[in-house]
Amino acid sequence: MTRNAAAIRIQNLDFRYRDGAFRLRVPEMQVAAGETLAVIGPSGTGKTTLLNLLAGVVLPDQGSIHVTGAEVTALAENARRAHRIRRIGLVFQEFELISYLDVTDNVLLPYRIDPELKLNAEARARAAELIDQVGLDDKARRRVTQLSQGERQRVAIARALVTGAEVILADEPTGNLDPDNKAKVLDILFAQVRSRGVTLIAVTHDHGLLDRFDRVVSFDGQEVGL
Amino acid sequence: MKDVLYLAWRYLASHRVLTSVLVFAITLILFLPVGLRVLVKQSERELTTRATATPLVLGEKGSPLELALNTLYFAADTPPTMPYAEFERVADSGLALVVPLHTRFRVRNQPIVGTSIDYFDLRGLTLAEGRQLAVLGDCVLGASAARKLAAGVGDHVVSSPENVFDIAGIYPLKMPVVGVLKRSHGPDDDAVFVDLKSAWVIEGLGHGHQDLSRPEAASGVLKREGDTVIANASVLQYNEITPDNSDSFHFHGDLGDFPIQAVIATPHDERASALLQGRYLGDDERIQVIRPLEVMTELLDTILTVQTYVVTAVVVIGLATLSTGVLVIVLSLRLRKREIETMIKIGGSRGRVVAVLTTEIVTVLGLGVLLAAGLTGMTAAFGPALIRILILS
Numbered sequence: 309m310t311r312n313a314a315a316i317r318i319q320n321l322d323f324r325y326r327d328g329a330f331r332l333r334v335p336e337m338q339v340a341a342g343e344t345l346a347v348i349g350p351s352g353t354g355k356t357t358l359l360n361l362l363a364g365v366v367l368p369d370q371g372s373i374h375v376t377g378a379e380v381t382a383l384a385e386n387a388r389r390a391h392r393i394r395r396i397g398l399v400f401q402e403f404e405l406i407s408y409l410d411v412t413d414n415v416l417l418p419y420r421i422d423p424e425l426k427l428n429a430e431a432r433a434r435a436a437e438l439i440d441q442v443g444l445d446d447k448a449r450r451r452v453t454q455l456s457q458g459e460r461q462r463v464a465i466a467r468a469l470v471t472g473a474e475v476i477l478a479d480e481p482t483g484n485l486d487p488d489n490k491a492k493v494l495d496i497l498f499a500q501v502r503s504r505g506v507t508l509i510a511v512t513h514d515h516g517l518l519d520r521f522d523r524v525v526s527f528d529g530q531e532v533g534l
Numbered sequence: 535m536k537d538v539l540y541l542a543w544r545y546l547a548s549h550r551v552l553t554s555v556l557v558f559a560i561t562l563i564l565f566l567p568v569g570l571r572v573l574v575k576q577s578e579r580e581l582t583t584r585a586t587a588t589p590l591v592l593g594e595k596g597s598p599l600e601l602a603l604n605t606l607y608f609a610a611d612t613p614p615t616m617p618y619a620e621f622e623r624v625a626d627s628g629l630a631l632v633v634p635l636h637t638r639f640r641v642r643n644q645p646i647v648g649t650s651i652d653y654f655d656l657r658g659l660t661l662a663e664g665r666q667l668a669v670l671g672d673c674v675l676g677a678s679a680a681r682k683l684a685a686g687v688g689d690h691v692v693s694s695p696e697n698v699f700d701i702a703g704i705y706p707l708k709m710p711v712v713g714v715l716k717r718s719h720g721p722d723d724d725a726v727f728v729d730l731k732s733a734w735v736i737e738g739l740g741h742g743h744q745d746l747s748r749p750e751a752a753s754g755v756l757k758r759e760g761d762t763v764i765a766n767a768s769v770l771q772y773n774e775i776t777p778d779n780s781d782s783f784h785f786h787g788d789l790g791d792f793p794i795q796a797v798i799a800t801p802h803d804e805r806a807s808a809l810l811q812g813r814y815l816g817d818d819e820r821i822q823v824i825r826p827l828e829v830m831t832e833l834l835d836t837i838l839t840v841q842t843y844v845v846t847a848v849v850v851i852g853l854a855t856l857s858t859g860v861l862v863i864v865l866s867l868r869l870r871k872r873e874i875e876t877m878i879k880i881g882g883s884r885g886r887v888v889a890v891l892t893t894e895i896v897t898v899l900g901l902g903v904l905l906a907a908g909l910t911g912m913t914a915a916f917g918p919a920l921i922r923i924l925i926l927s
Contacts, residue, residue: 363879365879386883389878389881389882389883389884390881391881392880392881393880393881393882394881396881398879398880400876404872404873404876404879406873406876406877407548407873408544408545408547408548408549409541409544413544417877417880417882418880418881418882419537420537420538420540420541420886421537421541421877421880421881421882421883421886421887421890422881422882422883422886423883423885423886427537451548467880468880
């Protein structure tokens with residue numbers, strides 16, 4: 309994948325919550341494949357909503373969103389879901405791991421909850437490789453509740469990448485981590501993203517991290533022009 | 535499907551306590567009414583089958599239930615004794631086939647049933663090995679008694695003393711096992727059968743001892759008055775009847791006064807039955823005649839009434855438990871809201887997520903049903919033994 313091809317393209321996006329209390333408008337936005345983009349701004353300006361729109365979790369009232377070549381806004385719900393689990397990896401501030409599963413099972417979770425993804429030897433090998441790369445190979449069979457916060461986020465990163473995602477959408481991925489873990493997790497995230505040519509869009513409040521990203525977008529109001 | 539089962543199993547396995555409690559509750563909700571019904575049905579069969587095959591029982595006046603339970607199952611307390619003459623009275627009437635029963639003694643926990651050969655015909659008991667009772671002191675074991683006493687043909691069993699501290703009490707009698715009965719799946723399996731006279735020997739009414747006319751017994755003789763010889767305790771009494779000493783065994787007193795617990799009477803016809811029962815209706819009559827089927831039906835009615843109350847209580851408790859179970863599941867799903875949302879958010883199929891949750895619930899229900907079915911099966915298998923322990927002991 310080359311940097312020049314747009315992994316994400318948004319046109320005339322207009323989204324408002326049903327109660328009308330919040331509106332997000334993005335007239336134009338493009339993110340190149342393999343680019344890393346930080347989204348910053350005050351709370352309530354629509355950063356997380358933008359991630360949800362890109363993932364196809366919610367649909368805009370107007371406009372179109374293309375992610376990795378597919379027009380997310382034109383897809384039916386099941387197709388959006390399938391596109392999301394196979395092409396987009398999600399990383400959350402609070403990790404959102406399944407507490408009763410071990411590290412390996414958490415990483416392999418997408419294969420178990422999507423009927424089309426086959427949990428075969430290749431998938432298992434990829435999961436093992438990712439677990440190794442995020443530095444948890446010695447804890448592969450440990451329950452995630454027995455891990456530190458930083459380790460849990462590393463499991464979440466492995467889960468986001470296991471299906472071969474081309475885009476990672478990370479919502480404050482270091483928001484719950486101490487400074488040491490913050491740096492370690494970001495190192496791992498960026499190493500994985502850059503080695504695989506994956507596009508990264510990360511929402512963050514931590515301005516100290518911005519110099520790691522190729523580009524930074526600030527959400528100051530409800531209309532974002534990029 | 536494999537993935538759905540795996541995720542469901544992982545959840546249940548990691549919440550063992552919650553899962554176990556739910557499975558246990560479901561098992562109880564299902565098993566208690568069903569198992570109780572099975573048990574009552576078996577009680578009905580157990581209590582009526584044998585009673586039906588025992589038309590009339592005569593015994594000393596007292597509790598009809600005690601008399602019926604003791605006669606049919608050799609269970610409950612031994613009823614008051616009646617004189618053997620009453621057996622002869624019925625036998626002489628020619629109205630019924632009669633069988634005497636003496637059930638006072640035991641070999642360890644197995645009842646010794648002193649009776650006549652007719653008892654075996656009445657109950658349709660046949661030998662698996664050995665021979666029938668023929669000589670004073672012989673015993674024939676029921677199939678379970680043989681197993682529990684670890685005895686077979688050629689071995690000996692010893693009657694248990696009623697009170698080990700009573701040195702003047704009844705001496706144990708060592709009896710040769712001459713036969714073992716085929717399994718009949720009834721209380722006869724647990725019995726040690728002896729001739730009625732052997733039972734009286736155990737009771738001390740008949741005995742064998744050293745020949746007092748012989749010189750070696752002279753030191754034990756206190757006084758001789760014509761045919762009467764008075765001996766002291768040094769005279770050797772036999773505690774086993776052998777071919778060598780069997781001639782020395784004798785009974786003191788009138789056999790008609792000797793005790794028996796009951797007489798089973800099978801009247802020849804309805805008329806004979808009515809006549810026989812009519813003979814014992816007088817107010818001054820010491821003997822009662824009971825119809826075991828009627829007594830057992832009354833007992834069964836009591837059990838059925840208790841069953842109704844228990845089932846009602848179980849249903850009410852079951853509904854409350856079920857409601858609690860549903861609440862637990864609903865609260866559990868609420869607690870797992872984020873987990874479910876995460877699965878959907880990362881792209882999990884809604885159908886797959888619902889299937890996982892459904893499988894968890896179905897697995898818990900299935901385990902509960904399986905356990906309840908297993909317990910019901912065990913109740914059905916061990917019901918008769920359980921009934922004997924709970925009702926007939």
